[in-house]
Amino acid sequence: MDSLTLATDDATSSLKTVLHVGCGMADPAKLPADAFPAENWRELRLDIDASVMPDIVASITDMQVLSEGAVDAVWSSHNLEHLRAHEVPLALSEFFRVLRPGGFALMTMPDLQRVAALVAQGLLEEPAYISSAGPIAPIDILYGYRPSIEGGNDFMAHRTGFTVGSLSAHLIRTGFVDVQVESDGRFALWARGVRPA
Template sequence: MGQPQGRPAGADRVSGLGAVSAAVQPTLTVLHVGCGPPNPNALPAALRTQNWRELRLDANAEMQPDIVASITDMRQVSDGSMDAVYSSHNLEHVFPHEAPLALAEFCRVLKPDGLCLLLCPDLQTIGQMIAEGRLLEPIYHSAAGPISPIDMLYGHRASMAAGNLYMAHRNGFSAASLTQLMQEAGFAKVAVTRDPARFSLWGLGFRIDIGDELVARCQANLGIGHPALPPPRG
């Protein structure tokens, strides 16, 4: 049987793409950037099976990461060495001119058939709430406490008041702007999904150009749009 249209030869081999689009695979490595404190449930369920090894990277040494580094300069990670990169609420913490650097780093460290999954606030959803006068209204509760639109726009106020300025937000995205940035960073295929229930955007990027059917399969297996995904960290 031939390859489905838009599906690269070997897509179901040992790779990040194959692992989330097929069945069982040998151990693969996901680079969890801006990982925060150790948490066995921080990754999406599809990336925390026995087939995946988590390599944790954070700029804050107090988080006890495997690698201490900024997401804009991950030179400690070799080119094309990761099967997947996962980033949950990191890009909004860097300045606008730094976001392309971070995305280029995510792309650089991926294997040719690897994938990048990232999560960030959806400014369109947050902006609508602000326009409705709900700037300070708690809209969900996290492990750090209640989160309001102002926290998602500028950073978690309680954490910053306690001295953790890593939580400051310096940037923001719409679905269109995130798509453009990921494409400009070198991802050949990009799918950005709005998730209003989480006030968030899910960006899925591939170094190789693949068909929409395979993208949809990866999204389904990763749980994008389903409750199994971890909640936003703020």
């Protein structure tokens, strides 16, 4: 298959493109408005699950349908932890490849260091917080949300994890610059890296 060339019409030609990987069902609220205000950005949705009707059906470890430098940003919310450890460099390399020079990747995922503190206290199955899906325990953060997996959604299983230090190292090894990785002080890491201009 040839690489996808992003066509734009006059109404969207001035907008930047954010590739929303692992997008799930369409919902504009899934894009962080402070990073991707609707008046400046258009969303291109990519997911491995065709049932969520993405613009592109593909794995984040192989996005060859997109040409190099095709997008201005990549947004990844709770995707990398679903990969096996050896697949993480593949996904980050794909994020890097599809970004235009000067473009950035923004991502969030569980903070295993915070979760480990609860596990060390013996609170593996006690709710750490309540989400819109229901109570989330450390075991769900470590291995994936149990009710979703029990319901047959194996895409929700977690196969690897990250701390501030490990994620920073992955991004730097990939070639990202201006790397920033922070814990939100609860149970999530937030990371940003730029493809050099």
